Amino acid sequence: MELVERLLNGDKRAAAKLISLVENEDREAAEVLRELYQHTGNTHIVGITGPPGVGKSSLVYELTKVLRKKGKKVGIVAIDPTSRFTGGAILGDRIRMTELSTDEGVFMRSMGTRGHHGGIAKATTEAAIVLDAMGMDVVFVETVGAGQSQSMIWECVHTSILVEMPGMGDEIQALKAGILEIGDIFVVNKGDMEGTDQLVKELESVAEYKAMEQEWKPPVHVTIATEGKGTDEVVSSIEDHLEYLKESGEYQKREEERTKGEFTRIVQDLLLKKAFAGERSKKFDQLLKEIIEKKTDPFTAAEKLLEE
Amino acid sequence: MKKIRVLIAKPGLDGHDRGAKVVARALRDAGMEVIYTGLHQTPEMIVEAAIQEDVDVVGLSCLSGAHMTLFPRVVELLREKGAGDILVTAGGIIPDEDVPKLKEAGIAAAFGPGTSLEEIIEFHKKNAGK
Numbered sequence: 001m002e003l004v005e006r007l008l009n010g011d012k013r014a015a016a017k018l019i020s021l022v023e024n025e026d027r028e029a030a031e032v033l034r035e036l037y038q039h040t041g042n043t044h045i046v047g048i049t050g051p052p053g054v055g056k057s058s059l060v061y062e063l064t065k066v067l068r069k070k071g072k073k074v075g076i077v078a079i080d081p082t083s084r085f086t087g088g089a090i091l092g093d094r095i096r097m098t099e100l101s102t103d104e105g106v107f108m109r110s111m112g113t114r115g116h117h118g119g120i121a122k123a124t125t126e127a128a129i130v131l132d133a134m135g136m137d138v139v140f141v142e143t144v145g146a147g148q149s150q151s152m153i154w155e156c157v158h159t160s161i162l163v164e165m166p167g168m169g170d171e172i173q174a175l176k177a178g179i180l181e182i183g184d185i186f187v188v189n190k191g192d193m194e195g196t197d198q199l200v201k202e203l204e205s206v207a208e209y210k211a212m213e214q215e216w217k218p219p220v221h222v223t224i225a226t227e228g229k230g231t232d233e234v235v236s237s238i239e240d241h242l243e244y245l246k247e248s249g250e251y252q253k254r255e256e257e258r259t260k261g262e263f264t265r266i267v268q269d270l271l272l273k274k275a276f277a278g279e280r281s282k283k284f285d286q287l288l289k290e291i292i293e294k295k296t297d298p299f300t301a302a303e304k305l306l307e308e
Numbered sequence: 309m310k311k312i313r314v315l316i317a318k319p320g321l322d323g324h325d326r327g328a329k330v331v332a333r334a335l336r337d338a339g340m341e342v343i344y345t346g347l348h349q350t351p352e353m354i355v356e357a358a359i360q361e362d363v364d365v366v367g368l369s370c371l372s373g374a375h376m377t378l379f380p381r382v383v384e385l386l387r388e389k390g391a392g393d394i395l396v397t398a399g400g401i402i403p404d405e406d407v408p409k410l411k412e413a414g415i416a417a418a419f420g421p422g423t424s425l426e427e428i429i430e431f432h433k434k435n436a437g438k
Contacts, residue, residue, distance in 0.1 A: 013391060016362035024310045087311070088336035094357060095346035101353040101360070108360055112311075112341050 001028075004035045007134055012107055015134050019109055022126035033126060036133040041255075043075070043132035044242050045139045047156065049182070050163035052145025055189040057096035058225035059163055060140050064100060065228070066235045067138055073105040075131030075139040079121050082112035089113075093142060107131060113144060120144075122269070125156050125262050138238075154182040155261030158254055159241045161185045161234070164203070166195030180206055183218055185237045191222035191230065216244050275306060312340040312436045313363040317354040318347045319382065322372035327399060331367060334425040335432060351381040359391050364436035365416075369399040376406060380413035387414075395435060399423075 003021075006014035018036075022029045048056050057078065064074045078093035089112035100106045109127060116122040120143055131139045141157055154160055162183030186203045188196055203220045211217035219237045223230035245251035276284060287301040296304075316332045318325050325347055332342045343361050345354065358366045366386075368379050375398060383396050395416040402410070407418045416435065419428055 012356075013359050013389070016360050020362045026310075082341075083336065086337050087339040089341045090332055090336050091341060091343045091361075094343060094361075098346055098349060098353055098357075101356040102350075110341075110343050110361060114311075 001032060001035060004032060004133075007036075007130065008039060010134060015107055015130055016109065018130045019123070019127045022130065023111065023114075023121070023123040025123075029126070033129060036129055039133040040129050041132070043128070043136050043139050044159065044238070045128050045132075045141060045157045046238055047141045047143065047154070047160040048163060049143040049160060050145070050187075051165075051168060054145075054163045054165040054168075055225045056142050056145075056163050057093045059161075059187065059189060059223065059231070059234075060093075060142050061097040061100065062223075062225050062228050062231040063235055063238075064097070064106060064140070066231050068103065068105060070235075072137040073135060074107075075128075075134070075136035076100075076106070076108040076142065077111060077121075077124060077127045077131070077139065078108065078142040079111050079113060079124065079144050081144050082114045084115070087114075107134065107136065120156060122265075125258075125265075128156065155258060157258075158245060158251065159184045159238055161187055161238075163187045163189050164199060165190040166193045166199045184216065184241050185234065186218050186220045187230075187234060188220065188222045189225050191224050196222060215248055216241065216250075280305065312365070312432055313343065313361060314340055314365045314367060314432065314436070315343045315345065315354070315358050315361055315363040316367045316369070317345040317349050317357070318369055319349050319351060319354060319378040320370045320372045320374045321348060322370065323347055324371045325369070327371075328367070328369040331369070331399065331419075331425070331428060334429060338429045338433070340432065351378055351385055354382055355385040355389060355391070358386065358394055359389060363394060365395045365397060365432060367397045367399060371400045373401070375400060375402055376409065379410055379415055383414035397431070 003014045003018055007018055018032055021032055048060055050056055060076060064076065067074050080089055080091045080093060082089040091110035091112060093110055094108065097108060100108060111121040111127065113121050124141055128139050128141060160182050162180065165188065186207065188199050200220055200222060207218040207220060221230055221234050221237065223234060245254060283305055287305055290296045291298050291301050314335050316328050318328055332344050335342045343363065345357055354366065366382065368382060370378060379398055386392055386394055396414065398410055398415050398418040402418055402420050410418055417431055
């Protein structure tokens, strides 16, 4: 395929078109990914997650600048929410990264979640595959502003960075399951605000717990992303983490987890599509009506729908 | 499924982006994916963003009076980069007599003050993504 050829030569338009193909679930998408797959596996995929407004985009921008100075090529996939009602989306992550637009060694793409849950878009992994094949050294995946349970990013990346800011919760938040469990690196952004020290202590205690279960103890960094403060240290930790993954054999394990997650999602999608395709969509409407009229219950109806 | 993708960009030095944001929101509510670049963009930045985001339309808004320089430059750069199929539309304070000249320079449509949001949405639905 011509687009694939062009992508492998670093053509940005081709990369953009290929990402659209996989995002739109075009018929050619599977073919494209099949061709690309053999050219992947050389990129360090780094997830950035955290609540809305903590400064994820600004941090990605600054981290990218640091990596560019080291001569690394960087891909960015930034995800914003799609409206559940209209299907539309405002994708605003570029606003914080405008200066990267014209940098030869950076490719940035915004994506809407398009109904996908877990804080990422359905085609996030596929977009990362395209950027991997394009020869990016590092690919950042920035999730939507994530709450407590949107931890799906973990399944798509090698290293995940959790960004928090002071003043958003108390100690008990750190004990809950969910997003705090996934960070390999913790960042306290807006580190000139009151409450920074307290938050650092809380995250350090989370890191201590994690260190009891695994060799890697998540470092806690304080940054002021808009001023570029503390970002060199975060980049060092990103590099350290990759080294740790490779030396400990954890890298292989994560690759397997990632592949399993990807494969599972593809199977689920296919099943879903089949469940609602053709005759079934009529049957669905009919069963829905019966449930609303209390003639049946959703559990029985679901079994019935999926009967051959 | 294909969605219409639109880049709304503010070339030039004015800081008035209310109009651009209103249009961005209207297109979002019409089911499109709208990438907003923020203020003070150079034509080079806009064109790179349009290519990387694989948009169908670039909507330019300028209220400083520099549209006759900046808008045609965006069209020119897109064509240079082999992305001349991306439509470029114009918004902001554009005197009537400039509209034919902009169209000659390759601007697909001009939406001056008083244009209804319906008209803008219709244009995108009819012309984008072909």
